[in-house]
Amino acid sequence: MSVSKVAERERLDPAFIRLALVLITGVLAVVFDTTVVNVALDTLARDLHVGVATVQWVTTGYLLALGMAVPVTGWLIHRLGGKRVWLCALALFLAGSVGASLAWDAPSLVAWRVVQGIGGGLMLPVLTTLLVQAAGGRSLGRVTALVTFPALLGPIFGPLLGGLIVQHTSWRWIFWVNVPFCVVGLLLAWRLMPAFPGTGRSRGRQTPELGAERQARNLPAAATEASEASQPAESRLDAAGLALASPGIAAIVYALAQVGADGGFGHPTVLVPLLGGLALLVAFTVRSTSIGDRALVDLRLLRVTSFSAATGLLFLSGFALYGAMLLVPLYFQQVRGQDPFAAGLLIAAQGVGVLASRGIAGRLTDRIGARPVTSAGLVVVALATVPFALATAHTPEWWLVAALVVRGIGLGAVTIPVMASAYLGLDRAAVPHASIITRTAQQIGGSFGTAVLAVALERTTFDAAFWWSIGFTVAAVVLARWLPNRPAQPSAP
Structure with missing residues (x-):
């Protein structure tokens, strides 16, 4: 095969580039929000008349909600389709941003941050899923460069933007900054995103191109077997798996967030949720391995x-x-x-x-x-x-x-x-x-x-x-x- 044909085959499709720009526009709100809010915690504590331990929940509550939302994204994509999940997640994040900007006290702010976390927790894995699926296994290096691009902008511009807002305006503008990204992202997604329907309900369904793809790319057998094993068995939610995975992840994230404040891993406020979260994830792993393609997340990968x-x-x-x-x-x-x-x-x-x-x-x-x-x-x-x-x-x-x-x-x-x-x-x-x-x-x-x-x-x-x-x-x-x-x-x- 000539070099020109290889280059043409590896070139990213214009439709893929358009989809990436649509998704990145929306996810920028999540990326900036995470880093901007950290700069404003001291100002929030002072203006809302609460201590550091209370205002820390503005970040902790968001991270817990984000972690609990991630495990259900696979089922939602399978059930509703990628476009619907993306629009709903972005709308949730928009609602949480507006609510947080209008918060009247610390508890209301934390509650709206939880809403933001649910939306953000759905958006991040959906972004990766839709772009990797749209690429069809080609040029994964350049695809990943696009997927990770928003996450690189947050650490650069987030602290600077947060510092400028806190120094020159009200902290409420930290959340209003998200609104333009969300609104534009919703409009672009509604008009330009393809449908991305769910992956179907049939048990053990195998895509016809899988064998040819394996031969063309000389993939190891283990990769193909794991891929076949992950074909969705049905659209029923693995509620027991969700009840194990989401609280387990949240408990671990909460415990690790308390390490610095409580002086180490041996403190009960760290050790108890950490061990509890690990126990839940171990139980989830054992259960998911035993039920295979009916699991919330197929860990056989x-x-x-x-x-x-x-x-x-x-x-x-x-x-x-x-x-x-x-x-x-x-x-x-x-x-x-x-x-x-x-x-x-x-x-x-x-x-x-x-x-x-x-x-x-x-x-x-x-x-x-x-x-x-x-x-x-x-x-x-x-x-x-x-x-x-x-x-x-x-x-x-x-x-x-x-x-x-x-x-x-x-x-x-x-x-x-x-x-x-x-x-x-x-x-x-x-x-x-x-x-x-x-x-x-x-x-x-x-x-x-x-x-x-x-x-x-x-x-x-x-x-x-x-x-x-x-x-x-x-x-x-x-x-x-x-x-x-x-x-x-x-x-x-």
Whole structure:
């Protein structure tokens, strides 16, 4: 096959680009909201006349609702179709944003944040599911670069936007900022999104192109078997599975959010919900494995080596990304004496690095495979964190900012190939299950990474906490050896 034909086959379809722009417009509201609100917590506590412990529920309630909503997205897509789920989720997030902006006290604000969390929890995995399904298994590296693009903008512009709003206007504008994205996103989705009907009700249904796709792309048998196993058995909701998974995820996220406030993992307010959440997820795992395709989330996908490795790496990325997002701004403020807005400007350097590498990381993933790109990115992240671990009072600030740019380049080279390899070889019906698993791994991993590094910082020093972050990044390098070592061949159109 000629190079021109290969390039034409791998080129992203204009209809796919249009769909991506529609979905990204809506999800930007979720991305910015998460980072903007964190900047305003101190102002919220003062204006609403509550303590830090109460106002923290503005963030905690949102995260709990988000975590509890994620497991049901696969069933909703199967039952209602992707477009309807997306429109409903975006409308929920819009209603929660307007309600939060009009909140009259702390409890009402927390309640509307829960509504936002439900909408956001549905939107994030639905975004990934619809784009990966629309791509049909082709050019997964570049597809993932588009999927992850909104998440990169939040850490760059969110803190800056939040700082400007809090400093110059009322905190209520933090939630009004979401409204234009939601309204425009709803209009575009209503007019331009295809129907994305549910995947059907028949038991054991197999798509006819699955065998041909496996031969064309030379996929391992385990991937095809897991994909076939994930064909939906019926449209009935696995209520027992939902009753185990959603509270289990919420309990773990809540426990990890309490680690920093309560001084470690051994405190009862941390240990009890953590153990309870783990017990619920273990019960969910046992039950889901036993009932197979009737489960809320088909965990048999974890039998695929590349998928389980990608899921583990997404969990560990919480230490490299979210944990460091805790350490770096605190370091610039507490050690370097910067104000929050200046610290946000300095941290934006890392986001610039991520944006710079995302395009080439996607193309390299499609050409040479996920393993070499991910391994190289993790090494870059680890090396670029070393200057912070070795920094002294005399270390030039420009050197640390340059390290953040390089660190961002490494992070961009990690996230994209890992996400792409998670969907390699999976059939259309398996994608919603994969989106739920990967999203849950990211959320719990981010909470766990933040909690561990918060405890390390409380009990040691900044340099020791940065060494912890470097250690977990090195551990991820070992795990990356189980990722695919060859590019995915595009399937026939």
